[in-house]
Amino acid sequence: MAAPATAEMLDVEKDELTFGFIKLTDMAPLAVAYENGYFEDEGLFVTLEAQANWKVLLDGVIDGQLDGAHMLAGQPLAATIGFGTEAHIITPFSMDLNGNGITVSNEIWDKMKPHVAKMDDGRPQHPISASALKPVVEEYAAEGKPFNMGMVFPVSTHNYELRYWLAAGGLHPGFYSAENITGQIGADVLLSVTPPPQMPATMEAGTIYGYCVGEPWNQQAVFKGIGVPVITDYELWKNNPEKVFGITAEFAEEYPNTTVAITKALIRAAIWLDENDNANRPEAVEILSRSEYVGADYEVIANSMTGTFEYEKGDKREVPDFNVFFRYNATYPFYSDAVWYLTQMRRWGQITEAKPDSWFDEVAKSVYKPEIYLEAARHLVEEGLANEADFPWDSDGYKAPTPAADIIDGIPYDGKAPNAYLDSLPIGLKGEQTVVGNEVQG
Amino acid sequence: MATVDPDFSAAEAKEARRARLFTRINKADAWFKVLGLSFITPILKAIAGDNPRAQMKEIWMLLGVPLMSILIFLMVWANLAPKVQTSLGAIPGPSQVWEQVINLHEDAQRTSAKRDAFYERQEERNAKLEAEGKSDKVKWRTFTGKPTYYDQIWTSIKTVFFGFLLATIVAVPLGIAAGLSPVANAAINPMIQIFKPVSPLAWLPIVTMVVSALYTTNDGLFTKSFLNSAITVTLCSLWPTLINTALGVASIDKDLVNVSKVLKMNTYTKITKLVLPSALPLIFTGLRLSLGVGWMVLIAAEMLAQNPGLGKFVWDEFQNGSSQSLAKIMVAVFTIGIIGFLLDRLMYAIQSMFTFSNNR
Numbered sequence: 001m002a003a004p005a006t007a008e009m010l011d012v013e014k015d016e017l018t019f020g021f022i023k024l025t026d027m028a029p030l031a032v033a034y035e036n037g038y039f040e041d042e043g044l045f046v047t048l049e050a051q052a053n054w055k056v057l058l059d060g061v062i063d064g065q066l067d068g069a070h071m072l073a074g075q076p077l078a079a080t081i082g083f084g085t086e087a088h089i090i091t092p093f094s095m096d097l098n099g100n101g102i103t104v105s106n107e108i109w110d111k112m113k114p115h116v117a118k119m120d121d122g123r124p125q126h127p128i129s130a131s132a133l134k135p136v137v138e139e140y141a142a143e144g145k146p147f148n149m150g151m152v153f154p155v156s157t158h159n160y161e162l163r164y165w166l167a168a169g170g171l172h173p174g175f176y177s178a179e180n181i182t183g184q185i186g187a188d189v190l191l192s193v194t195p196p197p198q199m200p201a202t203m204e205a206g207t208i209y210g211y212c213v214g215e216p217w218n219q220q221a222v223f224k225g226i227g228v229p230v231i232t233d234y235e236l237w238k239n240n241p242e243k244v245f246g247i248t249a250e251f252a253e254e255y256p257n258t259t260v261a262i263t264k265a266l267i268r269a270a271i272w273l274d275e276n277d278n279a280n281r282p283e284a285v286e287i288l289s290r291s292e293y294v295g296a297d298y299e300v301i302a303n304s305m306t307g308t309f310e311y312e313k314g315d316k317r318e319v320p321d322f323n324v325f326f327r328y329n330a331t332y333p334f335y336s337d338a339v340w341y342l343t344q345m346r347r348w349g350q351i352t353e354a355k356p357d358s359w360f361d362e363v364a365k366s367v368y369k370p371e372i373y374l375e376a377a378r379h380l381v382e383e384g385l386a387n388e389a390d391f392p393w394d395s396d397g398y399k400a401p402t403p404a405a406d407i408i409d410g411i412p413y414d415g416k417a418p419n420a421y422l423d424s425l426p427i428g429l430k431g432e433q434t435v436v437g438n439e440v441q442g
Numbered sequence: 443m444a445t446v447d448p449d450f451s452a453a454e455a456k457e458a459r460r461a462r463l464f465t466r467i468n469k470a471d472a473w474f475k476v477l478g479l480s481f482i483t484p485i486l487k488a489i490a491g492d493n494p495r496a497q498m499k500e501i502w503m504l505l506g507v508p509l510m511s512i513l514i515f516l517m518v519w520a521n522l523a524p525k526v527q528t529s530l531g532a533i534p535g536p537s538q539v540w541e542q543v544i545n546l547h548e549d550a551q552r553t554s555a556k557r558d559a560f561y562e563r564q565e566e567r568n569a570k571l572e573a574e575g576k577s578d579k580v581k582w583r584t585f586t587g588k589p590t591y592y593d594q595i596w597t598s599i600k601t602v603f604f605g606f607l608l609a610t611i612v613a614v615p616l617g618i619a620a621g622l623s624p625v626a627n628a629a630i631n632p633m634i635q636i637f638k639p640v641s642p643l644a645w646l647p648i649v650t651m652v653v654s655a656l657y658t659t660n661d662g663l664f665t666k667s668f669l670n671s672a673i674t675v676t677l678c679s680l681w682p683t684l685i686n687t688a689l690g691v692a693s694i695d696k697d698l699v700n701v702s703k704v705l706k707m708n709t710y711t712k713i714t715k716l717v718l719p720s721a722l723p724l725i726f727t728g729l730r731l732s733l734g735v736g737w738m739v740l741i742a743a744e745m746l747a748q749n750p751g752l753g754k755f756v757w758d759e760f761q762n763g764s765s766q767s768l769a770k771i772m773v774a775v776f777t778i779g780i781i782g783f784l785l786d787r788l789m790y791a792i793q794s795m796f797t798f799s800n801n802r
Contacts, residue, residue, distance in 0.1 A: 016583060023761050040563070045583040050758060052748045063654055065666060197761035220763055291549075291770075292588035295762025 009043050010264075010379070013255040017044055017262070020051045020060050020069035023197050023294045024214040025305055026096045026243050027070045028284055029269040029325060031293045036272060038265035044258070050292070053195035054153040061246060062087040068262065070095060071246035074155030074341045076367050081342075083155065083350050088249040092263045092372035094333045095243040095270075097324035100158055100233040101218035101309070102165055104133070104210035105203050109228040109312075111136045123315055127235035127408060130169020137171055137188055150194040150202060150211035154183060157242055160344040161233050162191060162212035167427040168409035175349040177435035183348065185438055203227055214242075215323070216296045219303040222310050229311055231408075234321055238406035239328055241337035252372070263376035267331055268385060274326035281306045326390075333373055335397035336415025338364035343418045347428035349435045360418040370397055463490050476791045478783075481505035534769035539776070542769040550590035557585045589750060595777060598751035601668060602740045602785075605675025606733050612676070613683035613732070614725065618717060620684070621691025630684075638681040642739040645677045646670070646746055667749035674743040679736035686728025690721030726793035733789055737782045752778055 021027040030048055033039050039046040049066070051057040058075055060066035062085060076089035104112065115132040117125040140147045151159040154176075163173040166189055174187025184190050194202045199211045204226050211217075221227035233240055245266060252259045272280055285305050289298045303310050309319040324330045339360045345351045374393065380386035401414035411424050423430045433442040467490065471483040484500035516536050523535040534542075568580045589597070620627040653669050664672075694717060702712050718725075744753025756774045759767045 015581065016586075043581075045586050047586040048588075050748070050761075052746075052757070056748065197763065200763070289764070291758065291762055291764070295758065295764055295767075297764045300764075 009041075010257045010261045012043050012258045012261050014067070014258045015044055016047075017067040017258070018047045018049060018065070020049050020057045020066040021293075022054065022057060022070060022195075023050055023296075024070075024099075024243075025216055025288055025294060025301055025323065026099045026214055027293065028273055028288060028305075028323075029095055029245075029266050030070055031287050032272055032284060033265040033269035035287050036269065038268045039262075042261035042265050044261055044265065048292070054156065058085060061089065061248060064248075067251060068245060068247040071244055072153055072156045072158075073241055073244045073337065074157065074160070074345070075153070076244060076246045077338055077341050077363065078155040078345065078350070080367050081345075081351070081363055083345065088366070089246045090249050090252055090367055090369050091244040091246050091333055092252070092259060092369045092376070093245040093266050094241055094331050094337065095245055095266075095325075097239045097242055097328065097330045098232070098234045098321060099242050099304075099323045100161060100212060100214050101229040102162060102210065102212045102231050102233075103199075103203070103218045103221045103227045103229045105227045106225075108133070108136055108209045109230070111139070112230070124311075126231065126311070126317070128230045129408065130166045130171050132169070132230075133166075134170055141188070147189050148208045149189055149191050150199055150208040150213075151191050152196050152199075152213055153193060154181070155341075155345065155350065157233075157240075157341075158212040158214070159183075159191065160341065160348075161236055161240075163344070163348060165212075165231060165236055165408065167425070170427075172427060173348070175429070175435045175440070176352075177349050177437075178352045179437075180435075183350075185349070185435055186440075200224060200226060215304045216294060216300045219300050219310060220296060222303075222313055223297075223300050225313065229309070232309055232319060232322060234319055236408050237402070239321065239324060239330075241334070241340070244333065252369070259372055260376045260379065263372055264379055267326075267373075267376055267380060270326040270331045271386060271390075274324065274330075278307060278320075329390075329392050331373070332392055332395070333368040333370050334395070334399050334415075335361065335364040335368055335370075336399045338368045339415040339418050340413060343422055346418075347422055347425060347430075349429055352434060354419075354432045357417060357419055361416075365397075368397070370395070460490070464492070472794070476787065476794055478787055528768070531765050531768075534772060538769045539772045542766060542773050545766070546591040546770065546773060550592050553587055553590045556587050560585045560587070591755065591773075594750065594752050594755045595781070597668075598740060598744065598753070599781065601671045601744075601749075601751060602675055602733070602736050604668075605672035605740065606679060606736045608672065608676040609680035609732055609736065610683060610729065613680040613728070614687050617684045617687025617725070617728075618691050618713060618721075620688035621721070622713075622717070627688065627692075630688075634681060634684060637677075638685075640678070642674050642678045642742050643746055645674050646743055649673045649677070650747065667747065670747055671740060671743045671749045671751065675736040675740050678739040679732040682731035682735060683725070683728035686724045686731070687721060690724030690728075691717055693724075694720045722796060723793070726789065726796070730786060730789040730793070733785050734782065737778075737785055741778055 019030060021030055034046055034048055051060065051066075051069070054072060054075065057066070057069050057071070058079065061069050061071075062079070071089075071091070073091075073094070076091050078084050079087045079089045112128075112132045113124070115135055116128055119125045137147045149162065151162050153159065166173045172186060172188045173191055174183050174189075175185040176183045177185060182192075192208070194208065194211065196213050196217050199208075199213045199217045200221050202208055203211060203221065204224075210227070210230075218229040218232075222229065233242075245262075247259065247262075273284055282302070285298055285302045288294045288301050288305070289296060294301060303316070304319075304322050307318060307320040307322065308316050309322050310316040342351065342355075342360050342363060346355065374391065377386060377391045381388050381391075398415050401412055401416075404410045404412040407413065411421075413421055419431075422428065429435070429440065431442065433440055435441075464487070467483060467486050470486075471480065474480050474482045481501060481504035484497040484504065488494050488497035488501070520535040520537070523533040526533040564583065568582070571577070571579050616630060620630045650670050653666055653673065657664075657666060657669060698716055698720060702716050707715070740751065741753040741756070743749065744751040745757045746753075748754050748757065752774055756771050759770045759774070
């Protein structure tokens with residue numbers, strides 16, 4: 001542990017804080033900031049509390065029982081624009097890149113396998129497109145059986161990633177509309193909400209045939225022998241943004257120094273997690289495997305946290321960037337990340353009406369707060385706890401457009417032109433289209 | 443014969459001592475019964491030399507049979523458990539569960555070591571601030587680590603008693619009113635009928651919303667989660683007390699009621715001197731049932747709402763899905779059972795202190 005800095009501690013307005021989290025490996029920055037004493041170095045006394053599901057967690061932050069939380073990137077955005085619960089939530093810190101996977105049950109995998117290309121050694125070739133799933137879904141449809149899959153929350157990365165994968169493979173995941181918020185209008189595959197830790201059990205019970213969730217719940221399925229992860233989100237979209245740390249706008253306004261101090265501690269934790277080529281990961285896995293954090297077995301968490309990913313049992317492959325906590329500016333809250341989430345909300349009808357490009361930019365700027373992030377980073381650089389070169393000081397908040405090669409369907413993404421991006425996606429709402437009843441109009 | 447037997451008085455004294463000893467044993471027996479340790483009586487009697495054969499039979503019934511049944515239970519469990527394969531591995535047997543008991547204990551010790559380290563660091567920090575003359579910056583904060591297993595047990599016990607106390611405060615006066623006045627009884631009865639069967643899981647969302655709306659402070663005397671659990675316990679556990687109190691009050695001996703009329707007692711005196719003492723055995727029966735219901739409800743409420751306590755422990759472990767989770771949940775199951783039993787004994791003990799017989 002680095003010695004606390006010589007610089008003056010920030011004068012925190014509120015020093016007793018409670019943060020919520022969901023049992024997922026990407027909550028690691030919170031656990032590490034606590035266990036390595038980074039919060040205490042900032043004069044913060046933090047209690048970390050596991051939450052039952054994303055809804056409870058969001059409500060906790062909104063009504064003040066929690067001061068902040070490990071959140072789905074879509075949550076602060078959806079809350080701010082008033083989809084679901086309405087509240088102004090902001091984020092000064094993006095928690096990680098990648099870290100999710102899509103898993104199907106053994107039975108579905110057996111049916112998919114004949115449609116999957118093989119490598120020379122006989123193992124399936126990755127990434128696997130949803131077009132391999134298409135004949136299976138059609139088979140179910142012919143028998144009149146609905147094809148159910150699980151995701152963790154309506155505005156979760158997982159919902160959008162699963163939809164992205166399905167749509168890229170020619171399967172329709174269904175629209176949302178103002179009257180019908182099940183998201184199953186016109187769907188080939190019916191998606192429903194299940195909290196992350198319950199995913200394997202729900203699939204085992206046969207309620208869903210597959211799911212998209214964060215770790216360790218894909219590796220858990222492999223470990224238990226009940227399912228096979230078919231694709232990681234790294235293969236879906238290289239270095240896609242994932243969770244964020246969310247607080248209410250009032251909190252940031254009322255306690256500005258506390259907000260910066262929290263961000264400092266979290267950045268330090270992220271640096272520690274990626275330091276020296278993931279050298280600290282085994283220690284991080286040990287922390288996460290404690291029952292108060294993720295609590296799954298060490299081996300299950302280590303599978304994905306230490307740069308590998310096990311697809312079928314025994315088929316363990318290198319995915320060094322499966323979990324990224326700091327490199328590639330993972331923690332900087334880019335507006336373009338926010339815009340991507342908003343495009344997906346629009347694509348599937350959660351945002352019911354067309355919005356101009358300027359609207360996407362405005363919403364992103366009201367939720368993502370790189371200025372707080374950079375202030376925290378500046379303090380850390382001055383205290384000698386971080387390198388000047390590691391932060392994008394002059395960014396305008398937009399990442400360079402993601403090239404076609406980094407996304408599974410080969411459609412590039414530019415956060416500065418959200419409507420043009422929406423128009424380039426074959427499945428999904430575009431232009432002035434709206435969903436009325438069960439029809440897409442316009 | 444007038445021969446003075448020198449041993450006679452000694453034998454008499456011995457006999458008297460023996461009689462006194464048995465009286466004492468019999469007296470203590472009441473307490474052993476309360477504590478659930480009634481098997482001690484025949485053992486003491488046998489040691490004191492009372493017909494060993496009869497006592498052996500008693501000991502066998504009170505100690506041997508229960509021990510045998512526990513032993514058989516453990517054997518059946520140990521043999522059958524490994525045969526059930528779950529996705530988390532085989533169902534743990536007694537020895538794995540015992541391992542987790544030790545594990546949880548060691549975990550609690552580690553946490554308390556961490557707590558000590560936290561306070562030590564705080565001392566140092568504050569001492570340094572003092573030395574630098576910044577006394578205004580000195581802060582004393584409580585440890586923020588995770589609660590140990592013992593903390594969880596203690597939280598649950600506190601919550602159940604608070605909820606039970608609230609239930610008693612509401613139920614006993616209402617019950618007395620219902621027992622004394624047929625009008626009040628007719629008025630309260632429909633509520634009892636409708637609300638009694640409602641599951642805690644249905645109350646919880648309502649309680650949560652109402653508490654959040656009314657109890658807006660975040661640094662009050664109680665935390666919201668504590669109030670949510672406790673009030674849910676109250677809502678579910680007040681019915682047995684209410685019903686039994688009403689029944690107890692309504693079935694007071696008519697002679698006693700007539701006496702009170704002759705003596706022209708006012709209502710207060712009537713309630714304190716006559717109604718309460720007569721209804722006490724039934725009230726206590728109600729309280730015992732209430733506490734039992736409250737304990738069951740509490741665990742369910744904690745599981746659903748993730749409020750601190752044993753219920754949260756169980757749910758967290760279920761979500762963890764580690765290879766130790768099932769065994770840890772079983773530890774919690776036994777803890778819940780044993781505490782439930784102790785709570786019942788406690789109420790029984792209080793009951794036997796306050797009431798003399800069951801039908802007065």
